[in-house]
Amino acid sequence: MGLAFLRRHAWKIAWAVAGGLWAPQARAQTEPSRPPLSDVPGTFVVDAQVGPTFLLNSESNALPHLVKPLVALALRYTWLSSVEFGGQVLALLDVDRNYRVLGALAQARYALWVRPTFSLGASLGIGPGYDANILRDGLSGGGGLTLYGRLAADARWNVARDYLLGVQVGTTNAATAELALLAGLRL
Numbered sequence: 396m397g398l399a400f401l402r403r404h405a406w407k408i409a410w411a412v413a414g415g416l417w418a419p420q421a422r423a424q425t426e427p428s429r430p431p432l433s434d435v436p437g438t439f440v441v442d443a444q445v446g447p448t449f450l451l452n453s454e455s456n457a458l459p460h461l462v463k464p465l466v467a468l469a470l471r472y473t474w475l476s477s478v479e480f481g482g483q484v485l486a487l488l489d490v491d492r493n494y495r496v497l498g499a500l501a502q503a504r505y506a507l508w509v510r511p512t513f514s515l516g517a518s519l520g521i522g523p524g525y526d527a528n529i530l531r532d533g534l535s536g537g538g539g540l541t542l543y544g545r546l547a548a549d550a551r552w553n554v555a556r557d558y559l560l561g562v563q564v565g566t567t568n569a570a571t572a573e574l575a576l577l578a579g580l581r582l
Contacts, residue, residue, distance in 0.1 A: 438473045440481075442551075442579030444563055448487055449572040450494070450529050463487045463494055465573050469502060477506035483520050485545065485567070487527075496567065498524025498543040512553045518565075520545040530570040544568055549577060557581045 448465040455461070466488060471481030480503050487496035500520030508515040526541035547565025554560050559579035566572055 436473050436475055439582040440471045440473060440479055440559070440579055441469070441582065442559060442577055443468050444575035444577050446563075446573065446575030448567075449574075450570070451572060452529055452531065452570050460494075463489050465571075465575055467575070471502065471504060477509055477516075479504040479506075482522075483545075485520075485524075485543075487529075487571075493528040495525060496527050496530065496571075498522055498545075498567070500524075500543060500545055502545075504549075513550070514553075515550050516548070518545075518547045518549065520547075530568050547573070551577055551579070553581075 444465065444467040446465055447462050450461055450463060453460050464487070465485065467483055467485035469481060469483040471479035473479050481501075483500045483502045485496070485498050485500065487494060489495050500522035502518055502520035504516050504518040506514045506516040521542065521544055523540045524543040526539050530541070545565060545567045547563050549561055549563040551559045551561030557580060559577065559581070561577040561579075563575045563577050564573065565575075
């Protein structure tokens with residue numbers, strides 16, 4: 396009886412589940428009205444990004460010389476509902492100093508499009524970093540400090556009100572193409 400019931404009513408069950416997932420206005424009527432933290436100035440955002448970085452100045456076609464892992468950690472203060480200011484530490488992990496990128500950036504993020512559970516934004520970071528050879532045309536870095544500039548765009552979703560999940564694409568000094576998964580927390 397149970398299997399026959401499921402066969403006859405599978406489309407009704409699927410329709411009810413899909414309607415519950417894709418009808419936020421119906422859920423909003425039953426949930427208490429609280430503004431999402433993305434609209435509340437005065438909160439902090441901590442996020443981490445992890446993913447591959449494609450080195451645009453690499454003179455080798457070998458995959459280990461073209462792709463390196465990126466790790467970045469950021470802390471920003473929400474000044475307005477769509478503006479965040481803070482800092483970021485980023486690194487390309489490699490044992491070879493010619494490929495090693497490590498920088499500390501002052502960062503600003505502007506949310507171009509904000510919804511209660513979604514934000515599409517762009518960020519800009521500027522700060523000092525290690526002058527790795529891979530960041531320069533002709534691989535001619537000096538090994539000291541240089542100025543880093545980082546431009547990125549991200550799409551992030553608010554999950555369970557305080558948590559963020561998303562993706563980010565960006566570039567550092569126009570020498571890398573970065574694709575990262577983003578996970579964060581609003582404090």
